[in-house]
Amino acid sequence: MENNLSIGLKCYCCKAEYSASDKFCGKCGYPLQGTQEEQKKFSLNYTLNDFEKDVVKGRIGEARLILFVLAFFTAIYGLIQLFRDSETVLFVVNLILAGIYAGLGFWAKKKAFAAILTGGLIYISIILLTAFVDPMTLIQGIIFKIIFIVAFIRSTYGAYKFKV
Numbered sequence: 001m002e003n004n005l006s007i008g009l010k011c012y013c014c015k016a017e018y019s020a021s022d023k024f025c026g027k028c029g030y031p032l033q034g035t036q037e038e039q040k041k042f043s044l045n046y047t048l049n050d051f052e053k054d055v056v057k058g059r060i061g062e063a064r065l066i067l068f069v070l071a072f073f074t075a076i077y078g079l080i081q082l083f084r085d086s087e088t089v090l091f092v093v094n095l096i097l098a099g100i101y102a103g104l105g106f107w108a109k110k111k112a113f114a115a116i117l118t119g120g121l122i123y124i125s126i127i128l129l130t131a132f133v134d135p136m137t138l139i140q141g142i143i144f145k146i147i148f149i150v151a152f153i154r155s156t157y158g159a160y161k162f163k164v
Contacts, residue, residue, distance in 0.1 A: 011025040011027065011028060011030050011032070012030060012039070012043065013025065013028050013030045013042070013043055013046045014027050014028040014030070014046075016028070018032060028046060029042070030042055030043075030046070044161075052161075055158065056158040056159070056161060059151075059154050059155040059157075059158035059159070060108060060112045060116070060155055060158060060159055062151055062154070062155055063108060063112070063116040063119070063151060063152060063155030063156075063159075064105050064108045064109070065105075066119075066148055066151050066152065066155075067101050067102070067104050067105035067108065067115075067116075067119045068101070068102060068105045070098075070101040070119070070123065070148070071098045071099070071100075071101035071102035071105065072098070074094050074097050074098040074101060075094060075095060075098035077094055078090060078091040078092075078093070078094025078095050078098065079091065081094065097122075097126070100122065101119060101122075104116075104118055104119040104122075105119075108159075112155075112159035113156065113159035113160050116152060116155045116156050116159050117156050117159075119152065120149070120152030120153070120156060123148060123149070123152065124149065127145060
């Protein structure tokens, strides 16, 4: 009987032997003939334990929720500006911003790191821009601002570590 395994070929992740014609490791599923990015992503996922994966997924879910909440409240704020002060420009700006936050929330399901980082940077930029115009806005809603920023930082780190 012929030995199907090639001498010295061992899986990068689990060190199991494999044959040169194998596309995936028979033990762990590592993409032996995959692209470098596929192999890197698999390796990172393989090395994270289940608890770490759950924590990272939870943080990404938290960031997605924050992006959707920001979208909702930004749209509501725009409506308030429109009806209270007849500020059509602020309404349109807030509606566009709400759409961006919502779009980032959906995009975070596929490219979590990029979407969460972008959302966090936009959020911080808006805070700084409004503080430049009216410094008192920095203090208004400070607890929510801190909660959102901390959540963005935690989620960005988790998404970076998980490479999603």
